[in-house]
Every structure is written in structure tokens, then in C-alpha cells.
Amino acid sequence: MPTSEVFIAARLTQVVTYDPGEIRKIELALPETWEIAGKQYAVVDQMRPGTAFLAKPFGLRTGKYRRRMYTRSNCSLTAPRRLETVINDTHQAKADTSPWWQTREVEELYERGGTIEVCLVRHEAEGQLVVYENCHQVEPHNLRLEPDEEWSTMRILALAFSTGITPFLSYLRYMQARDFGKTADRPGAQVVLVASARTPRQLIEHQALLDLAAQCPQHFRYHPVLTREWPDSWEFTTGRVIRMIPAQEGERVDLTPLFALVPDVERYHIRLCGNPTARDQLLAGLRQSGKMPLSFRAEVW
Ligand SMILES: Cc1cc2nc3c(=O)[nH]c(=O)nc-3n(C[C@H](O)[C@H](O)[C@H](O)COP(=O)(O)OP(=O)(O)OC[C@H]3O[C@@H](n4cnc5c(N)ncnc54)[C@H](O)[C@@H]3O)c2cc1C
Known part of the structure; x- marks a missing residue:
């Protein structure tokens, strides 16, 4: 069955600052259902521990929303559709989104119930939008948890x-x-x-x-x-x-x-x-x- 990627708005439901300007934990909450062109889709979260989701944070250097991967720190079994991760400022010369995550703007986004786009994979026949995960097999270069x-x-x-x-x-x-x-x-x-x-x-x-x-x-x-x-x-x-x-x-x-x-x-x-x-x-x-x-x-x- 053909699948395609869609980005939908996830509510920023948690911002915990560990070290100001350096490290933050955030949580993005996805809705249970989402409508596209008049059709309701169930939002399905089957992410395996050790995999990463894909979101679109803002890039301070480029002034654009960018696709970035974040390894999930909670799990779909106990926190379905609530994607938690921890993000650091890389301090690289070309750092873009990682310093943005540490700004006051992100706290303000949280305070006003704002959203960040998250990638889901549309399974048309099943009527499902499945949370994207970066890898589907256990490999030496990823940390997808073994069966x-x-x-x-x-x-x-x-x-x-x-x-x-x-x-x-x-x-x-x-x-x-x-x-x-x-x-x-x-x-x-x-x-x-x-x-x-x-x-x-x-x-x-x-x-x-x-x-x-x-x-x-x-x-x-x-x-x-x-x-x-x-x-x-x-x-x-x-x-x-x-x-x-x-x-x-x-x-x-x-x-x-x-x-x-x-x-x-x-x-x-x-x-x-x-x-x-x-x-x-x-x-x-x-x-x-x-x-x-x-x-x-x-x-x-
Ligand atoms: C599978 C996967 C999972 C990830 N999970 C997390 C996570 O849980 N938490 C998190 O904070 N980040 C995570 N990252 C990194 C994240 O996606 C971004 O790349 C990072 O935050 C830098 O984003 P940026 O937009 O500032 O810079 P980018 O435009 O992505 O990169 C700018 C430059 O910095 C380099 N760079 C990227 N990341 C780092 C780094 N960590 N240290 C040094 N140099 C770097 C790039 O190679 C590039 O040259 C993950 C990346 C992948 C591929």
C-alpha cells in the first residue's frame, strides 16, 4: 500500500530547562485523530525504544523551519502520542535549530499552547497516520531496541x-x-x-x-x-x-x-x-x- 509523509501540529506540552542556554527536555503531544481533506485518520504511535522522530523546529541561523531528528526519551507503550526528548545546543559554527530550542521563544510557545510540526506516515488504506521513526531494523549503527x-x-x-x-x-x-x-x-x-x-x-x-x-x-x-x-x-x-x-x-x-x-x-x-x-x-x-x-x-x- 502506498504511504506518504505528512507533518502535523503537535502541542508543546513540556519545557524543562536543565542548564539554561545549554540543555532542555521538551514534550510534543499529538492528537488522537487528524483530518486531511475531509477524511479522519487515527494517529498511531508504535515507536520502538531507541528510535528517533522527525520534527520541524526553527533555525536561528537560516531563519527557516528545518527537519531535524530527535531520539525519543519516553516510550510509546507508557506515553502514547507524547514525544519527549532532550536537546542540547551544539555550539557548532553552523548550529541552527539547536540554539533556538534553548531560547525564551520556546518557553513562550509552551506558555501560549503553541505547536511544532511532527512527521507522520500516512497509511491510506488503514486510515492511519503512524508516527515516523528513523529506523525499522536493528543495525550496528542504530539503537533500535532488540525484540x-x-x-x-x-x-x-x-x-x-x-x-x-x-x-x-x-x-x-x-x-x-x-x-x-x-x-x-x-x-x-x-x-x-x-x-x-x-x-x-x-x-x-x-x-x-x-x-x-x-x-x-x-x-x-x-x-x-x-x-x-x-x-x-x-x-x-x-x-x-x-x-x-x-x-x-x-x-x-x-x-x-x-x-x-x-x-x-x-x-x-x-x-x-x-x-x-x-x-x-x-x-x-x-x-x-x-x-x-x-x-x-x-x-x-
Ligand atoms: C538519529 C538522530 C537522533 C538525534 N537525536 C537527538 C537528540 O535526542 N537530542 C539532540 O539534541 N540532538 C539529536 N540529534 C541531532 C539533531 O538532529 C540536530 O542535528 C542537532 O540538534 C543540531 O541541529 P542544528 O540545526 O543546530 O545544526 P545542523 O544544521 O543539524 O548541523 C550544523 C552542524 O553541526 C553538526 N552537528 C549536528 N549535531 C551535532 C552535535 N550533537 N554535536 C556536534 N556537531 C553537531 C552538523 O554535522 C553540522 O555540521 C539527532 C540526530 C540524529 C541523526
Whole structure:
């Protein structure tokens, strides 16, 4: 059956500023139905944890609305048609929409019940508009969550850099709703999340993650990491978990801080979300140390 993309207005229902001018969480709410040319369509949300939706924020540099992808941080199972994500200002020379998200204009949009366009895929015969997701298959370069019968038997080491925590927040919300895949004869999944942020303000969902770790210690461990600034009372890791150190021939990757948190990485499926440098350095460090995980998948922006 032919399908086509349509953009419809989603209400901006949440703006939470973690670090002013730097990082914000937002939520976009889609209606239950939408009319196109006199025909009513049901809005269907089947996004798999770890995938990204497509929206049209405003670009400060170009002065236009632009198509941009955002990994969803909640999940369709527990929050259907409410698309939550966390967005940072990239501070790149060509940054366009990412600084706009941090402006007062976005708060004003929220205060007056304003909207942002979100992409849906029209399935004409079914009369459905299905929320667009960026990938439909599990691949090494994306973080679409494995099928339920697979992840529920896995031990996952999730490495998150800044807003790269978004896919893992979605995994955790989904897994928690599914009791981490625990059954009478299966212990369920284990997830270790190492979440790296520059400053305490930039820690995302920190208290909720501490609470989940306390509530489900058999399924979830949380290791927050601060790399630039931390209070005296900070009891967790400080500094980068992946470090470059000078060596005789160029540089070596030092993974000692990561191995201090997870000594047995060979027993884990590693999933990474962050920048290409972090991914490449981690892979080089694992090779140099001779410790290879059960599998490796990464999404980088
Ligand atoms: C699958 C996918 C999921 C994504 N999920 C999120 C998310 O959950 N939260 C989020 O904040 N962003 C996410 N992004 C990035 C987002 O779509 C934008 O690219 C980013 O916000 C920059 O937008 P921009 O309009 O300011 O700059 P763009 O016009 O998109 O890019 C300007 C320049 O900055 C570079 N760039 C883009 N992103 C980054 C970055 N993060 N760091 C350094 N340089 C960058 C581009 O290569 C380009 O050269 C995701 C991207 C993809 C492909």
C-alpha cells in the first residue's frame, strides 16, 4: 500500500530547562485523530525504544523551519502520542535549530499552547497516520531496541554522553513497564548505565535514575559521571571514562576509569550514544585492552 509523509501540529506540552542556554527536555503531544481533506485518520504511535522522530523546529541561523531528528526519551507503550526528548545546543559554527530550542521563544510557545510540526506516515488504506521513526531494523549503527525475547535475556552496558542518554531513558521506561522481561524461569535483563555529563546541571533525570537503581538493583545499575565540574560531596566518578594518554607512538586509549565501573565488559552487550570521537576511542581502547564485548552498537550525531 502506498504511504506518504505528512507533518502535523503537535502541542508543546513540556519545557524543562536543565542548564539554561545549554540543555532542555521538551514534550510534543499529538492528537488522537487528524483530518486531511475531509477524511479522519487515527494517529498511531508504535515507536520502538531507541528510535528517533522527525520534527520541524526553527533555525536561528537560516531563519527557516528545518527537519531535524530527535531520539525519543519516553516510550510509546507508557506515553502514547507524547514525544519527549532532550536537546542540547551544539555550539557548532553552523548550529541552527539547536540554539533556538534553548531560547525564551520556546518557553513562550509552551506558555501560549503553541505547536511544532511532527512527521507522520500516512497509511491510506488503514486510515492511519503512524508516527515516523528513523529506523525499522536493528543495525550496528542504530539503537533500535532488540525484540522483547532478545533484550530480556541480555546484559547491556549503556554508555551515554550528554543528550545521548535519550535512547537509554526510553529503554528503561519500556523495560520497567515489562518488568525487565522477568518470568518464572528467566531472571530478566540487566542494564548498567554509565551517563557522562559536564556539570551537575547537565545530569539528565538524575534523581529518577538513582531511584530506579534503588528500586530494581537486580536489573539496573546507574553510574553518573561528571567531567568538568563537581561538588565536594559528589560520590560518583569524576573525569572522562575514556581517556587519551600520550604513548611512544602517538596516543593510547586508557579505559581504566570505565573498567573500574564495569570490570567484566566481555560479559556485556555495549550500546553507545554520543559523538563519533567517543565511539572510535572506545572501540580502539577495547581492541588495545583485548577486552571485546558480546556485541557493540552505537548511534552518533
Ligand atoms: C538519529 C538522530 C537522533 C538525534 N537525536 C537527538 C537528540 O535526542 N537530542 C539532540 O539534541 N540532538 C539529536 N540529534 C541531532 C539533531 O538532529 C540536530 O542535528 C542537532 O540538534 C543540531 O541541529 P542544528 O540545526 O543546530 O545544526 P545542523 O544544521 O543539524 O548541523 C550544523 C552542524 O553541526 C553538526 N552537528 C549536528 N549535531 C551535532 C552535535 N550533537 N554535536 C556536534 N556537531 C553537531 C552538523 O554535522 C553540522 O555540521 C539527532 C540526530 C540524529 C541523526
